[in-house]
Amino acid sequence: MIDNDRRKFVKKGLFGLAVLPFGMGVLTTKAFAAMPMLDPNAPNAKALAYTPDVATAASHAAYKAGSSCSNCNFFNAGTGACPLFAGHAVEPNGWCQAWVKKP
Template identity: 85%
Template sequence: MIDSSRRKFVKKGLFGLAALPFGMGALTSNAFAALPMLDPNAPNAKALAYVPDAANASSHAAFKAGSACSNCNFYNAGTGACPLFAGHAVESNGWCQAWVKKP
């Protein structure tokens, strides 16, 4: 004879596992929300000499002609995000001194 409390536990456990993907989708929906734009006056932006328009960085010693966030290895074109500025989006034609050419 099977203990009814064990049977209930197994049923609820299986239901919970089946519902898990749906719950995770709801919990991670904030990850796809639009990110706020990076303020050029923010401390981390100033530390990396970030400018929203790469043309304004031409006098910087690390600037290379043609470099912009859009062709940087760190830039995510889908979200506009850069891991160097966590939680913020950057302008695609922006620039900072951490620019690395996309392979």
């Protein structure tokens, strides 16, 4: 005999797994929509020599001409987020010493 309850459970479970990525996309977008800007005086910002204005970074030893948050591999242009500064957005025209060129 076939157990109909088990079949219904499996179908609902598979449907839930198929829909999960769509729901997570919406939740992720809303979660990052209102991130506060990173304070340059925050300890993690100071540790990476973050500055919201790339013009002030030119004197730093690790600075490379043309580098800024907007062309860094870590920067997410859609949210302004940087994983190095979790929970905060950074200025696209900013810079820090962890800058890595976007491929």
